[in-house]
Amino acid sequence: xxxxxxxxxxxxxxxxxxxxxxxxxxxxxxxxxxxxxxxxxxxxxxxxxxxxxxxxxxxxxxxxxxxxxxxxxxxxxxxxxxxxxxxxxxxxxxxxxxxxxxxxxxxxxxxxxxxxxxxxxxxxxxxxxxxxxxxxxxxxxxxxxxxxxxxxxxxxxxxxxxxxxxxxxxxxxxxxxxxxxxxxxxxxxxxxxxxxxxxxxxxxxxxxxxxxxxxxxxxxxxxxxxxxxxxxxxxxxxxxxxxxxxxxxxxxxxxxxxxxxxxxxxxxxxxxxxxxxxxxxxxxxxxxxxxxxxxxxxxxxxxxxxxxxxxxxxxxxxxxxxxxxxxxxxxxxxxxxxxxxxxxxxx
Amino acid sequence: xxxxxxxxxxxxxxxxxxxxxxxxxxxxxxxxxxxxxxxxxxxxxxxxxxxxxxxxxxxxxxxxxxxxxxxxxxxxxxxxxxxxxxxxxxxxxxxxxxxxxxxxxxxxxxxxxxxxxxxxxxxxxxxxxxxxxxxxxxxxxxxxxxxxxxxxxxxxxxxxxxxxxxxxxxxxxxxxxxxxxxxxxxxxxxxxxxxxxxxxxxxxxxxxxxxxxxxxxxxxxxxxxxxxxxxxxxxxxxxxxxxxxxxxxxxxxxxxxxxxxxxxxxxx
Numbered sequence: 001x002x003x004x005x006x007x008x009x010x011x012x013x014x015x016x017x018x019x020x021x022x023x024x025x026x027x028x029x030x031x032x033x034x035x036x037x038x039x040x041x042x043x044x045x046x047x048x049x050x051x052x053x054x055x056x057x058x059x060x061x062x063x064x065x066x067x068x069x070x071x072x073x074x075x076x077x078x079x080x081x082x083x084x085x086x087x088x089x090x091x092x093x094x095x096x097x098x099x100x101x102x103x104x105x106x107x108x109x110x111x112x113x114x115x116x117x118x119x120x121x122x123x124x125x126x127x128x129x130x131x132x133x134x135x136x137x138x139x140x141x142x143x144x145x146x147x148x149x150x151x152x153x154x155x156x157x158x159x160x161x162x163x164x165x166x167x168x169x170x171x172x173x174x175x176x177x178x179x180x181x182x183x184x185x186x187x188x189x190x191x192x193x194x195x196x197x198x199x200x201x202x203x204x205x206x207x208x209x210x211x212x213x214x215x216x217x218x219x220x221x222x223x224x225x226x227x228x229x230x231x232x233x234x235x236x237x238x239x240x241x242x243x244x245x246x247x248x249x250x251x252x253x254x255x256x257x258x259x260x261x262x263x264x265x266x267x268x269x270x271x272x273x274x275x276x277x278x279x280x281x282x283x284x285x286x287x288x289x290x291x292x293x294x295x296x297x298x299x300x301x302x303x304x305x306x307x308x309x310x311x312x313x314x315x316x317x318x319x320x321x322x323x324x325x326x327x328x329x330x331x332x333x334x335x336x337x338x339x340x341x342x343x344x345x346x347x
Numbered sequence: 348x349x350x351x352x353x354x355x356x357x358x359x360x361x362x363x364x365x366x367x368x369x370x371x372x373x374x375x376x377x378x379x380x381x382x383x384x385x386x387x388x389x390x391x392x393x394x395x396x397x398x399x400x401x402x403x404x405x406x407x408x409x410x411x412x413x414x415x416x417x418x419x420x421x422x423x424x425x426x427x428x429x430x431x432x433x434x435x436x437x438x439x440x441x442x443x444x445x446x447x448x449x450x451x452x453x454x455x456x457x458x459x460x461x462x463x464x465x466x467x468x469x470x471x472x473x474x475x476x477x478x479x480x481x482x483x484x485x486x487x488x489x490x491x492x493x494x495x496x497x498x499x500x501x502x503x504x505x506x507x508x509x510x511x512x513x514x515x516x517x518x519x520x521x522x523x524x525x526x527x528x529x530x531x532x533x534x535x536x537x538x539x540x541x542x543x544x545x546x547x548x549x550x551x552x553x554x555x556x557x558x559x560x561x562x563x564x565x566x567x568x569x570x571x572x573x574x575x576x577x578x579x580x581x582x583x584x585x586x587x588x589x590x591x592x593x594x595x596x597x598x599x600x601x602x603x604x605x606x607x608x609x610x611x612x613x614x615x
Contacts, residue, residue, distance in 0.1 A: 033411035033446050040410065044583040145412075150467065187468045190479055191414035217381070217573040220483075220565040246575060252568045260565070336558070 002074045002308075004285050009305055010324045012312035013078040013277045015177070015212060015237040015269030018065050018099045020091065022058045030147075031088040042274055045241035050279050060273050062102045069270075070109065071278045076309065077318050078272075079111045081141035081177050081212075087148065100135065111316055113139040113177065118160035119148045125167055132171045138316055139175030139210075140168065145191075156196040165204050175315055176200075177235065179212045192218045194225060201229040208315055210267060213238035214257060223260035230333040233315075234261060236307070237271040243283045251289045255296030262337040263303040264328050267312045281308060302326055365435060370395045370402065373432050377424040379417070380480035382574040383487065386421055389574075390581055390591035393443060401436030402429060407443050407588070409580035415447040419454070419461060420473055426455055482546040485528040487570045490563035492521040493542055509556035514538030571595070 002009040021035035039057050060068065069078050080103065082094025096114070103112040114131045116124055131137065145153050154161065156178065168176065180192055194215050201209050214234040215222025226232040234257055242250040257266050268284070270277035285304060289296045305326060313320050331337050375387045386392060386406070393405040406422055426440040441452045454464025462469045493508050496516060503511065513536065516522040526536045534540070534548040541550040543559060551559040574595050582589040 030411075030446055037410045037412050040580055040583045044579045152468065187416045187465050188470050188473060188476060189416075190476060191416060217569065217576075219569040219572070220562070223565050224562065242572075245579065246572075249568075249572045249575065252572070256565050256568060259561075336561070 001076060002281055002285065004282075007285070007301055008324060009281075009285065010309040010313065010320050011075045011077075011277070011281060012268070012309040012316070012318060013069060013075050013270050013272065014210070014267040014312040015081045015235055016065075016069055016078045016272040016277075017080065017082055017093075018060065018062065018095045018102070019083075019093050019273065020059045020095050021089065021093065025059075025089050025091055027088055027090050031085075034085065034088050034093075038274055041238070045245050046275060047244050047279065050276060057273065062098055065102065065272070066106070068276045069272055071276070074281055075277050077109055077111065077313070077316075078277075079113060079139070079312065079316065081113050081139075081179075082115055083141065083143045083179070084115050084117065084146060085143075087146070111138065111318075113137060113141050113175070115141050115143065116164055117146055117148060117154070118158060118164050119151060119154060121160060125163060128164065128167055129171070132173060137171070137173045139177060140173055141177045141179065143179045144196075145179075153191075157199040161200070162203070165200060165207060169204065169206060174206070175208045175210060177210045177212055179237075180215065180218075190218075194218050194221045197222075197232060198225045198229065201225070201232045205231055207231065208233060210235045210315075212269075214253065214266075216253075219253060219256065223256055226265070227260040227336060228334050232261070233265040233267060233311070235267050235269055237269045238274070240268065240270065240280045240284070241275050243280065243287055247287070248290060248293075250287070251293055251296070254287075254299060255289055255293065258299070258303065259296070259336055262329060262331050263306050264311060264331075266307045267315075268308045284308065365397075365402075365432065367395050369432065370404065370429065373428045374404070374425055376428050377421055379421060379577075380477055380484075381414075381417055381570075382577060383480070383484040383570060384574060384595065386425070388593035388595075389578065390585075390588045391421065392591070393585075398437070398439070401438055403439040403441070404429065405441050405443050407581070407585060408445060409577045409584060411444060411446045413445065415445070415451065415465070416461075416473060416476060418442055418445055418447065419451050419464060420477065422451055422455055423461070426458075481528070481531050483566055483570065485525075485532050485534075485546065486563045487567035488521070488525040488528045489542060489544070490560065490567040492516055492525045493560060494564070495519075495521050505557045505560065506553065507556075508543050508560055509541070509551055509553045511542045512538060513540045513542055516542065 002011055021031065026032055035058060039054055042057060043051060069075055080094070080099045082096065082099060085093035100112055103110040112135050114135055114137055116128045118124065120127065142156070144155065165176070168174070178197065180194055194211065197209055197211060208231050210233040211222055211226070212235040214236060216239060222234065226234060239250070239253050242253065270280050287299070289298055305324070310320060310326055312318070371387055371392065374392055375385045377386045378384065379386055379389055379391070382389065391406050391408060393407040396403045404425060406425060408418060422440055422442045426438055429435055429438045429440065440455050442448050445451065450464060457463070461473050493511065496511060497503055497505060497508070499517070516525070525542070529536050532546060534544070543551050543556055545551070578592055578595070582592070
């Protein structure tokens with residue numbers, strides 16, 4: 001729970017990882033390139049005080065993970081969203097066993113999501129059943145840019161992917177977190193294209209699709225799709241730290257999201273260990289849309305409450321103290337939200 | 348860096364002297380399609396070197412995992428513009444530190460083309476990809492020009508943008524940029540043409556004009572944001588490279604506060 005000036009916030013960090021990118025776990029040069037890329041994101045977007053040395057960035061371990069994510073008891077609950085990256089790392093990037101052990105030790109604080117890759121075909125479906133049996137999954141994290149033999153990416157609307165979504169539906173794995181990364185087959189098209197989200201969201205209306213980093217670098221395409229599909233949500237992984245380096249850009253991202261998809265479908269996340277949640281939460285609670293951006297209404301405390309935890313808590317049935325609960329906004333399910341709101345606010 | 352003097356065999360040394368500036372000027376025509384900016388302004392040109400028999404240019408990108416199709420597109424465009432210069436000799440273009448550097452550099456050296464370079468991963472060519480981003484660049488330029496106009500003209504309200512024609516726009520940088528992008532799409536640049544149009548030049552009806560502008564704005568915000576982000580990442584990855592970057596105009600070079608008046612009135 002985070003408290004600031006008497007205001008209370010129930011916090012869910014909807015995207016965290018326990019990774020191992022140390023040289024001994026790197027399978028090839030791409031393992032190094034991948035973590036180096038993450039580190040550049042970290043170094044470029046973090047305040048000086050929150051910047052880690054490269055060596056610390058490679059691996060944190062469970063003890064440090066708990067210390068960082070739950071620092072000062074600000075975060076109430078965090079959700080593992082592991083990336084497999086088995087072509088780059090010997091035991092994978094996300095450390096399944098360690099993360100699962102932590103989740104079992106702190107079931108009130110942690111939820112473990114796993115992942116699947118439809119290119120494993122039938123065997124992968126069996127594996128997903130077994131994983132669900134073991135972890136009791138409510139959600140999965142999918143990384144479409146994962147390499148797999150000759151293939152360097154897949155799409156959510158591939159026929160095999162549909163088989164997996166049908167199984168998710170059957171098993172009750174309702175929360176599908178999608179990380180749209182670069183590289184998609186065929187390479188001819190826009191590697192960050194989010195059009196496949198549109199197709200699956202239409203065909204699986206009983207599943208929630210949480211698009212991580214709100215579709216960036218295709219924010220506009222994400223907003224356009226999400227405004228038409230009530231089961232598409234936006235995850236703020238990677239978008240959050242702009243609050244420090246580029247606050248005006250961050251304001252535009254939030255302003256656009258609230259306009260196109262509304263306050264009930266946006267989820268906070270630190271993307272730990274890319275960044276730590278504490279400073280991001282403090283910054284977000286203090287954040288306001290700049291006054292000269294009058295096309296966006298000022299963001300309210302209740303909107304912040306929803307984004308910082310209530311939306312993810314609702315999706316994951318995480319218990320929230322009664323006095324901190326909020327009703328859903330009385331808004332249209334699709335289409336731009338209260339387009340007149342910004343105008344009225346300027347009066 | 349040195350200069351190169353080229354001459355045909357048996358002739359007196361030619362007077363043509365190719366300088367690094369010539370090379371950079373030529374590379375200035377190569378656009379990052381995602382960011383709609385020359386690679387020279389973005390700091391993507393790492394080095395220019397004159398060799399015994401020609402020219403060698405190295406490119407760099409903000410991450411190892413930048414999309415390989417865009418990476419290839421920029422690198423092959425770079426090779427094309429340099430090869431087109433007079434007397435460059437053998438042109439070598441290499442992309443450094445990318446996860447596909449080997450594949451792309453081999454393809455460039457062999458002039459294998461996109462299909463030959465990426466083989467089983469490629470299906471057709473990159474024309475559609477390029478066209479997609481030319482359309483986005485036009486959308487963003489359209490939004491910039493219209494929002495600037497709304498700011499400057501108290502007699503135009505947001506829902507009136509459907510009737511704004513090219514001739515209504517002041518002759519400034521925003522208009523020039525818009526006209527260039529319209530020409531790329533093959534759209535007319537006649538003064539009587541409506542500004543708020545789709546990618547095929549079809550005007551938006553009055554009823555949906557404000558929403559169309561709003562949607563165009565999200566495209567512009569996305570494009571500007573990515574451009575700033577890529578610049579920042581490049582500078583983090585290659586310390587000192589920020590000196591090679593030309594600053595992009597502020598993302599809000601027109602304060603949106605200019606719209607208070609029109610939006611207020613539209614509510615009242």
